[in-house]
Amino acid sequence: MTDLSLSDLGWSDHFARQLEQGDAPARIAEIHRTILVALTPDGPVKIGAPSGAGSFAVGDWVGMRDGQARMRLAPRSQIARKAAGHTVSRQLVAANVDSLGIVTSCNDDFNPARLERYVALAMAGDCLPLVIVTKADLVDDVEPYLVQARAISPQVVAMALNARDLADASRLEPWCGPGRTLALVGSSGVGKTTLQNALTGGAGATAGVRADDAKGRHTTTFRALRRCGAGGWLIDTPGMRELQLTDTAEGIEELFDDVTALVSECRFTDCAHETEPGCAVRAAVDAGDLDPERLARWRKLEAEDRHNSESLAEGGRAANPSPSTSNRPSEARAAARAVDAPPPAGPDGLRRRVHGRDRRRPRDRPQDAMGRGPHRLGRGSDASGQRADLRGLDAHRHGRARGGDRSQGGVRRFLSNLDGQGRRHDLHRHRGADLCRRRVRDTPRAAADLQPCGRGAGGAANADPRGAAFARRDCHGRDPVAALSRPEVDLRALSA
Ligand SMILES: Nc1nc2c(ncn2[C@@H]2O[C@H](COP(=O)(O)OP(=O)(O)OP(=O)(O)O)[C@@H](O)[C@H]2O)c(=O)[nH]1
Ligand SMILES: [Mg+2]
Structure with missing residues (x-):
């Protein structure tokens, strides 16, 4: 027995609706060759995966029965890539992730084109792209790194920190507070596990990088979901040698x-x-x-x-x-x-x-x-x-009604749809937010219905670790904009 409830583990109506009678819910924390380690309110359990361990992602919810993961519950968000090498297969990286922490360092690893790939991946997977630039203690000025990271997209939130400094690492806590899951991805040696240890109090293995090119030693070998001190969840992943995109057209x-x-x-x-x-x-x-x-x-x-x-x-x-x-x-x-x-x-x-x-x-x-x-x-x-x-x-x-989608008509249809569905957050998309701002100006009723949005941000935000509401800049970094919030994912961005 643990003191964790299902909702502490990240359970929500979205999953409850899918659970079949007779199945017990469990959240996948580790995936091994033939077994899964899953978290339940009764504690961690090892379960079988009749459909193959590869068809599950760390962070998934499953319906469990007789010691088997019987059914994968459709995730709220998901990160998948083409498996490395020449094999033609897709690899699940993580599921039910609110923010994708794209970790890089203030050294040779920093590569805006590569970051751009990860950002596309995050967007396709419906996750907030959070660029974490580690090893800030090794350079005099982190600003050039942050400027380049933020230039990738107005939706990118970027911060620089020293992962070895607990106080500095704790700046990530709003992203892994109660009910939230943050997944860390990036090359080997950038400090993912160092961050994990700082945020979870764990002691995952870390190792120094090569002096000549700052490349890591692929120390972490499997993905794992861990409980954070802040009350949420963190997924550490092995360093990626390459990131080949697939099914990322939307991103x-x-x-x-x-x-x-x-x-x-x-x-x-x-x-x-x-x-x-x-x-x-x-x-x-x-x-x-x-x-x-x-x-x-x-x-x-x-x-x-x-x-x-x-x-x-x-x-x-x-x-x-x-x-x-x-x-x-x-x-x-x-x-x-x-x-x-x-x-x-x-x-x-x-x-x-x-x-x-x-x-x-x-x-x-x-x-x-x-x-x-x-x-x-x-x-x-x-x-x-x-x-x-x-x-x-x-x-x-996503707020891009087709066929003259920039017309007020498109916006009107979209908003009324949202109103009717309990304020679904769909206007976080860049173009949607643009439409939304126009609509806010034009229609007091719509403006009254809108709530501060955590996405589509182009600059500083009023960070609120409780995730209640954030005043954000709009997609163009000009005026503060209010946009719709999706209640179940109320953290959509904080500033560096
Ligand atoms: N100076 C400094 N060193 C750091 C920082 N973050 C990580 N390191 C060091 O970088 C090395 C690699 O860190 P890891 O946490 O193992 O990196 P990783 O991303 O988990 O690497 P893989 O598990 O191989 O993917 C370790 O020696 C860390 O102590 C940082 O912010 N500043
Ligand atoms: Mg590691």
């Missing part, structure tokens, strides 16, 4: 929302942004409005994600994969996935996109009164438009 789209907005303005739906007439992306580059390096990074991540997602889908179809290992965590997304089949583009689908073949397919949907094209509904939508519709639903869910 990439969100991270590069300026590029994807331009893409939606191109004359041809499958524009490759090379030499096509009416290409809004090239026009923005030529006008100096879009950094060509940013465009190149977007291209690279998008192509990689598409390639890996398609390879996994191909391999998975043969093996009848579980859809639950994707980065689309919610039940709604999981349900959508069942019919959201990859576009029937055939084997050259990718080639056509990447190399721009056969791309003279003008947009057939009407423009709005302002002469703007419809919002891009998704790549490779099929002839029946099924995929496009689903993307539209998803866009709507």
